Amino acid sequence: MAEGLEDLVLGLSNKWKIQEENKLAQAIWRLPHAETFTFIQSNNVGKEVSAFEVENLGEGFLTAPFQGAPIFISADEILVGNLPDISEVKFNAEVEVSQNGKDEFVKWVGKSIEEIQKNVFQKVVLSRVDVAELPNSFELFEAFFKLSKAYPDALVAAFYVPFQNSVWLCATPEILVVQNGEGIFKTVSLAGTQSALGDKGNKIAVQQASWTQKEIEEQAFVSRYIIECFKRIRLREYVEIGPKTVIAGNLMHLKSEFIVDTKALGVENLASTMLDLLHPTSAVCGTPKEEAIQWISQAEKHERAMYSGYLGPIGFQNEIQLFVHLRTVQIQGNQAIFYAGCGITEDSIPEKEWEETNLKCKTLKGVLMSS
Numbered sequence: 121m122a123e124g125l126e127d128l129v130l131g132l133s134n135k136w137k138i139q140e141e142n143k144l145a146q147a148i149w150r151l152p153h154a155e156t157f158t159f160i161q162s163n164n165v166g167k168e169v170s171a172f173e174v175e176n177l178g179e180g181f182l183t184a185p186f187q188g189a190p191i192f193i194s195a196d197e198i199l200v201g202n203l204p205d206i207s208e209v210k211f212n213a214e215v216e217v218s219q220n221g222k223d224e225f226v227k228w229v230g231k232s233i234e235e236i237q238k239n240v241f242q243k244v245v246l247s248r249v250d251v252a253e254l255p256n257s258f259e260l261f262e263a264f265f266k267l268s269k270a271y272p273d274a275l276v277a278a279f280y281v282p283f284q285n286s287v288w289l290c291a292t293p294e295i296l297v298v299q300n301g302e303g304i305f306k307t308v309s310l311a312g313t314q315s316a317l318g319d320k321g322n323k324i325a326v327q328q329a330s331w332t333q334k335e336i337e338e339q340a341f342v343s344r345y346i347i348e349c350f351k352r353i354r355l356r357e358y359v360e361i362g363p364k365t366v367i368a369g370n371l372m373h374l375k376s377e378f379i380v381d382t383k384a385l386g387v388e389n390l391a392s393t394m395l396d397l398l399h400p401t402s403a404v405c406g407t408p409k410e411e412a413i414q415w416i417s418q419a420e421k422h423e424r425a426m427y428s429g430y431l432g433p434i435g436f437q438n439e440i441q442l443f444v445h446l447r448t449v450q451i452q453g454n455q456a457i458f459y460a461g462c463g464i465t466e467d468s469i470p471e472k473e474w475e476e477t478n479l480k481c482k483t484l485k486g487v488l489m490s491s
């Protein structure tokens with residue numbers, strides 16, 4: 121580690137450890153393209169809140185599980201710092217992802233396709249975990265800064281809430297609900313996945329991406345779901361941009377943006393209303409939502425916990441910056457649990473879906489487990 125970085129990491133790490141010992145909540149994040157990070161510590165364990173309160177909670181960090189109430193970490197102490205100047209981060213595309221559970225996963229993808237053919241649901245997102253041991257040299261803040269360098273477009277965040285007894289660290293590309301100080305609301309539909317790296321590990325240009333009907337349809341499900349949510353609150357005036365191909369680290373996705381000028385329209389509390397309606401979106405759950413949740417609870421043997429929930433800072437400069445909790449790792453001592461999922465439609469090929477989860481696990485693992 122470079123000298124300046126070492127001092128910064130040590131300082132943050134000491135503060136983090138003391139807070140953990142005192143069993144109090146804390147979070148650190150770097151917003152997409154920001155040159156600073158924000159580290160907050162709370163004087164409590166984190167408070168269960170409702171999505172409807174999101175406009176009124178004050179400054180802090182919100183994190184919600186896949187299912188269940190969001191938790192608010194209040195910013196009782198705030199430290200804003202410049203990101204350290206670290207050299208290019210190596211991405212290790214060869215890092216190994218455990219193949220445990222492959223047969224079971226492939227079997228459930230097959231079963232999901234049968235349910236889709238029977239019209240029980242149209243799309244479902246199944247996830248898996250990859251459990252690994254962290255190297256002795258692992259340092260949370262070094263990992264945080266490496267991810268910040270490697271993934272400028274992502275929200276990079278880590279948080280700790282005592283009752284979970286673990287730390288979560290992510291670099292997510294997917295906006296759930298963002299609203300700026302001028303009242304401009306944005307949500308996105310992000311789905312469809314392919315590698316952004318060529319055979320020799322070289323980066324492929326977005327113009328070279330080619331999408332099949334499967335991915336186009338898969339992303340359209342998410343867009344339609346967002347439009348359905350707008351319809352439910354009779355909101356007709358939104359701007360839709362896309363779908364366009366975007367790069368998210370080692371991967372490419374299809375993305376559409378939906379933008380609403382809440383001030384011009386005179387709509388209040390759109391962020392909290394949409395947050396409640398959207399989560400969990402069809403990008404991480406499926407369509408229709410209830411049937412997909414039901415199926416996921418049968419198919420998955422692990423708890424999703426905070427994976428595929430949402431997270432991000434709220435209340436700073438009157439902004440809301442909530443992202444879908446993806447490309448994430450749960451850290452318990454020296455054990456790391458990487459989570460990844462894939463959208464299954466009628467045209468899915470089970471083996472390919474498994475491969476997709478391997479690539480998604482590598483987004484974090486390829487940075488954290490590289491020298």
Ligand SMILES: C=C(O[C@@H]1C=C(C(=O)O)C=C[C@H]1O)C(=O)O
Nearest residue numbers: 310311312313403460461462463
């Ligand atoms: C579920 C995940 O990603 C989501 C699913 C995608 C897909 O199925 O193609 C793409 C982007 C995300 O919306 C994940 O990364 O774990």
